[in-house]
């Protein structure tokens with residue numbers, strides 16, 4: 001199969017009636033207090049509406065970006081079932097993303113995975129129910145640049161992610177390195193899937209990946 005990356009025209013440009021925007025994510029939970037507190041902190045969100053079973057949170061001009069509602073008796077989110085894998089939030093630039101990382105670290109919230117996907121540099125956080133929020137910056141200044149990158153060798157070698165130490169990026173920013181330089185990625189080989197955190201792939205697949213890797217090593 002030939003690899004191509006071509007940004008399609010918008011639905012409106014194609015003369016179609018499509019949604020004006022992606023409005024919100026709604027989460028069901030049995031521990032709404034903890035989940036609301038988590039997203040208020042992570043996203044710098046405020047409550048727009050609240051009753052004993054439902055909260056609307058927003059951080060911009062949308063009346064609610066998140067709806068969180070109470071359902072008793074639920075377990076935590078499982079990665080062993082089909083569904084939403086994560087919800088991603090884009091920051092204006094690397095400086096704002098890293099300052100968010102520092103603020104959250106000071107509040108006791110640490111990322112479960114920090115990786116440079118190639119198109120985005122991303123911090124993944126697990127909420128109290130094990131849903132994943134990805135906080136990211138776009139690496140490429142425009143879509144043309146991203147189109148070219150997606151068909152490059154760097155991305156084909158490792159389309160998953162090159163992990164980074166957030167403290168190293170923080171230190172580089174503090175000493176004045178250019179954001180564009182920090183955002184450059186160099187894949188040093190195919191991604192070893194056993195190094196993807198359990199919080200990201202889920203316990204079941206985490207185990208399967210390990211078993212497969214062990215069997216592979218024995219067969220080689």
Ligand SMILES: [Fe+2]
Nearest residue numbers: 086087088134
């Ligand atoms: Fe993502």
